[in-house]
Amino acid sequence: MSRSTPSETADRQNHDSLEGLLERIRKTDGDGRQVTVREILDAAGTRSFGPVAVLAGLVVLAPLVGDLPGVPTLMGMLVILTVGQRLFRRNYIWLPGWLSQRQVPRDKLHKGLALLRKPARFLDRFTAPRLTWLMTGGGNLLLALACLVVALALPLMEFVPFSANGGGLALMTFGLAMIARDGVVAVLALVFSGGTLGFIGWQLASNF
Numbered sequence: 001m002s003r004s005t006p007s008e009t010a011d012r013q014n015h016d017s018l019e020g021l022l023e024r025i026r027k028t029d030g031d032g033r034q035v036t037v038r039e040i041l042d043a044a045g046t047r048s049f050g051p052v053a054v055l056a057g058l059v060v061l062a063p064l065v066g067d068l069p070g071v072p073t074l075m076g077m078l079v080i081l082t083v084g085q086r087l088f089r090r091n092y093i094w095l096p097g098w099l100s101q102r103q104v105p106r107d108k109l110h111k112g113l114a115l116l117r118k119p120a121r122f123l124d125r126f127t128a129p130r131l132t133w134l135m136t137g138g139g140n141l142l143l144a145l146a147c148l149v150v151a152l153a154l155p156l157m158e159f160v161p162f163s164a165n166g167g168g169l170a171l172m173t174f175g176l177a178m179i180a181r182d183g184v185v186a187v188l189a190l191v192f193s194g195g196t197l198g199f200i201g202w203q204l205a206s207n208f
Helices: 006-014 018-026 037-044 049-061 071-087 106-124 137-157 163-180 183-206
Strands: 034-036 103-105
Touching: 018 037, 018 049, 018 106, 018 163, 034 037, 034 106, 037 049, 037 071, 037 103, 049 071, 049 106, 049 137, 049 163, 071 137, 071 163, 103 106, 137 163, 137 183, 163 183
Parallel strands: none
Antiparallel strands: 034 103
């Protein structure tokens, strides 16, 4: 039986709760008043796609951060790139410099994370390994493709009021399902995605 290395063990321990992820992002290294996407991503963890999906969803949902013009589109690009690399089974997420060096104001990031701490603690109480067959093989591929669809729609969501919140919630839920290997949460993520995309379609149809 193979033994996990210390780094692999630490990685699993760091990726088992949403509140822990928020705390790691809050402690992101770096100087000055800005935090880069690369610094946030390194703090979240780059060994699996789950933390990246949670991160993208949280940034879009975070008050004062997700409302900034271009932020949902930026997070959509992050998810699109990482989903592609996940499908090709890369162990480390590569990002182009123009994306990895994009910056978020540190004070707004910290305020947004503080507001999300209690909801994160609440959500962590209800996650556990369930319906794990959804988290492997074809089920895992379905979740990755669903994340990709939501990410592709995020730029459009900037022009449809309140829809970006639904997209952020869907991505966060997908990531939480992957971290906790919780198929029940994955089903909820699919419902949120379908509802958000349906809302966008309804809004567009009513305006034309």
